[in-house]
Amino acid sequence: MRELFRRQPRFTVEPQGEDSPVVPDDLWVKCPRCRELTYSREFERELRVCPRCNHHFRLTAAQRIAMLTDPGSFVEWDAGLEAADPLGFAAGGESYPDKVATAKRKSGAREALITGSARLDGRPFALAVAEFGFMGASMGSVFGEKLVRAIERAIEQELPLVTVSSSGGARMQESPFSLMQMAKTTAALARLGEARLPHIAVLVDPCYGGVTASYTTVADVIIAEPGAMIGFAGPRVIEQITRQKLPEGFQTAEFLLEHGMIDLIAPRRTLRAKIATLLDHYALARRQPARRTAGAAASAQEAPDA
Amino acid sequence: MPETLSAWERVLLARNPARPHTQDYVADLISGFVELHGDRRFGDDPALLGGIGTFRGRAVVVVGHRKGSNTQENLTHNFGMPRPEGYRKALRLMQHAEKFGMPLIAFVDTPGAEPGIGSEERGQAVAIAENLLALASLRVPTVAVVIGEGGSGGALAISVADRILMLENAIYAVASPEACAAILWKDATKAPEAAATMRVTAADLYGFGIVDEVIPEPVPAHEQPTQTIQRVGDAIERHLSELEAMVQDGDAGLDALLAARYQKYRRIGRWVEETDPTRHPNGPVPSHTAD
Numbered sequence: 072m073r074e075l076f077r078r079q080p081r082f083t084v085e086p087q088g089e090d091s092p093v094v095p096d097d098l099w100v101k102c103p104r105c106r107e108l109t110y111s112r113e114f115e116r117e118l119r120v121c122p123r124c125n126h127h128f129r130l131t132a133a134q135r136i137a138m139l140t141d142p143g144s145f146v147e148w149d150a151g152l153e154a155a156d157p158l159g160f161a162a163g164g165e166s167y168p169d170k171v172a173t174a175k176r177k178s179g180a181r182e183a184l185i186t187g188s189a190r191l192d193g194r195p196f197a198l199a200v201a202e203f204g205f206m207g208a209s210m211g212s213v214f215g216e217k218l219v220r221a222i223e224r225a226i227e228q229e230l231p232l233v234t235v236s237s238s239g240g241a242r243m244q245e246s247p248f249s250l251m252q253m254a255k256t257t258a259a260l261a262r263l264g265e266a267r268l269p270h271i272a273v274l275v276d277p278c279y280g281g282v283t284a285s286y287t288t289v290a291d292v293i294i295a296e297p298g299a300m301i302g303f304a305g306p307r308v309i310e311q312i313t314r315q316k317l318p319e320g321f322q323t324a325e326f327l328l329e330h331g332m333i334d335l336i337a338p339r340r341t342l343r344a345k346i347a348t349l350l351d352h353y354a355l356a357r358r359q360p361a362r363r364t365a366g367a368a369a370s371a372q373e374a375p376d377a
Numbered sequence: 378m379p380e381t382l383s384a385w386e387r388v389l390l391a392r393n394p395a396r397p398h399t400q401d402y403v404a405d406l407i408s409g410f411v412e413l414h415g416d417r418r419f420g421d422d423p424a425l426l427g428g429i430g431t432f433r434g435r436a437v438v439v440v441g442h443r444k445g446s447n448t449q450e451n452l453t454h455n456f457g458m459p460r461p462e463g464y465r466k467a468l469r470l471m472q473h474a475e476k477f478g479m480p481l482i483a484f485v486d487t488p489g490a491e492p493g494i495g496s497e498e499r500g501q502a503v504a505i506a507e508n509l510l511a512l513a514s515l516r517v518p519t520v521a522v523v524i525g526e527g528g529s530g531g532a533l534a535i536s537v538a539d540r541i542l543m544l545e546n547a548i549y550a551v552a553s554p555e556a557c558a559a560i561l562w563k564d565a566t567k568a569p570e571a572a573a574t575m576r577v578t579a580a581d582l583y584g585f586g587i588v589d590e591v592i593p594e595p596v597p598a599h600e601q602p603t604q605t606i607q608r609v610g611d612a613i614e615r616h617l618s619e620l621e622a623m624v625q626d627g628d629a630g631l632d633a634l635l636a637a638r639y640q641k642y643r644r645i646g647r648w649v650e651e652t653d654p655t656r657h658p659n660g661p662v663p664s665h666t667a668d
């Protein structure tokens with residue numbers, strides 16, 4: 072897996088805001104949390120996790136896909152979808168199309184969600200990965216439509232679904248359309264559930280707003296990366312409104328685990344294997360006689376010894 | 378209402394404390410209303426009102442955000458901002474509706490779900506998400522009416538429905554104009570500008586095909602509360618009757634109702650699509666024109 076990770080073509084260290092590794096030269100990466108320097112080759116080998124303090128740096132969608140799929144197995148779906156400007160939105164002299172153009176140039180992605188089919192050590196599955204570098208992975212029409220199409224294809228092809236999500240919140244430039252994607256994506260998941268196909272949601276730093284309050288948290292298994300900040304409302308908003316000091320570790324993955332909101336925390340180096348194990352269990356269950364469908368339940372009653 | 382009202386003027390009307398609230402609609406439209414309390418998990422949320430009663434000849438379940446008409450009431454009811462236990466109470470009542478075949482009527486009037494420490498600890502996000510999931514496949518007719526503020530996910534969590542109606546001066550948006558202005562204009566005083574740009578009005582949402590009907594307010598609702606409430610009641614009855622006709626033959630009708638509900642949300646969105654089939658391993662996707 073480490074080898075795969077290195078094989079990603081555009082895998083250069085680029086500063087992307089405060090969480091991005093600072094690279095004094097090409098050889099060392101400075102951790103923003105513990106301030107320690109790590110040799111960049113070691114940093115990549117550790118899947119961009121600080122070996123000193125376990126800080127999980129943010130990954131691009133491309134890096135995440137490389138980490139979770141077999142080389143060459145990822146086939147992208149619906150890559151041609153791009154944001155429209157349904158409201159004719161502009162704020163502070165910048166139009167929404169301008170903003171989208173900037174996001175495309177900066178992130179190299181065409182929208183905030185990349186979907187496709189792939190294999191994980193041979194196991195076929197459907198994958199949807201949010202690109203935080205594209206407008207904070209806010210959920211607009213394209214995000215919602217691509218996710219719903221991916222879910223519908225997963226149902227058609229009987230594939231389990233893995234989503235990797237992070238989001239800064241709503242796509243305000245598509246206000247009502249953005250809001251309705253919460254309903255639209257969750258409704259599609261209701262159908263995935265009826266087809267008894269599993270949805271494994273991986274929440275990575277940071278994950279807030281509509282994405283947390285819709286398709287991610289109704290998953291069959293919710294996994295978070297260590298230290299990831301996850302919540303509905305952002306910490307600053309809560310602090311401002313309540314004028315209360317936030318508890319230690321508030322909204323971290325560890326905090327959510329303690330409060331029963333997620334199933335498990337998986338350090339990045341264990342994530343791939345953890346998902347593979349889960350997929351195996353669900354694949355096995357699909358072949359088991361106890362698997363309940365409306366028809367199966369009726370015929371089981373007729374032939375109890377079968 | 379004169380068409381010349383600005384989006385911001387409608388925002389202020391939607392928030393007018395004298396405007397009829399959920400409890401007023403329940404009092405006038407629902408006979409024998411029995412309020413049902415609590416989520417059976419943690420507590421009873423006074424920001425979310427729910428119960429059963431009779432609406433023009435049929436037993437129904439009603440849920441709605443509960444705002445106050447003055448500061449004291451608003452403090453009691455948390456300004457209509459539910460906590461997770463409010464959404465879980467609503468979920469319990471939705472399941473109640475399904476169990477007994479009672480249509481669900483939802484009155485939407487909230488600035489949003491409460492942002493707070495306890496709300497986060499008890500899973501505000503998952504409480505909303507679970508309602509979205511339940512409403513997507515609830516096997517009874519559902520009608521939601523936005524009577525005031527439709528604030529983001531906190532509003533959506535009870536308003537995914539077969540029919541969404543909006544009063545003319547109600548608003549529905551992904552964030553408050555103030556929050557949008559603070560984030561995108563870096564200046565909360567630009568809220569009026571944000572309201573116009575975000576297209577928050579009933580006419581906007583109807584134009585986008587998200588809302589099924591705009592209920593007129595010849596004068597603002599708070600100036601004629603009784604007439605407004607009856608007009609809303611008439612609209613609910615008309616839509617409920619149509620939906621009830623669909624499900625008359627039982628399961629097949631309910632399947633059709635749910636399929637239509639899925640398509641209603643499935644269609645919402647606007648995008649542009651490059652339709653070069655070589656880029657699409659699964660073949661060309663039909664070109665899409667949403668609503």
Ligand SMILES: [Zn+2]
Pocket residue numbers: 102103104105106107121122123124125126
């Ligand atoms: Zn470190």
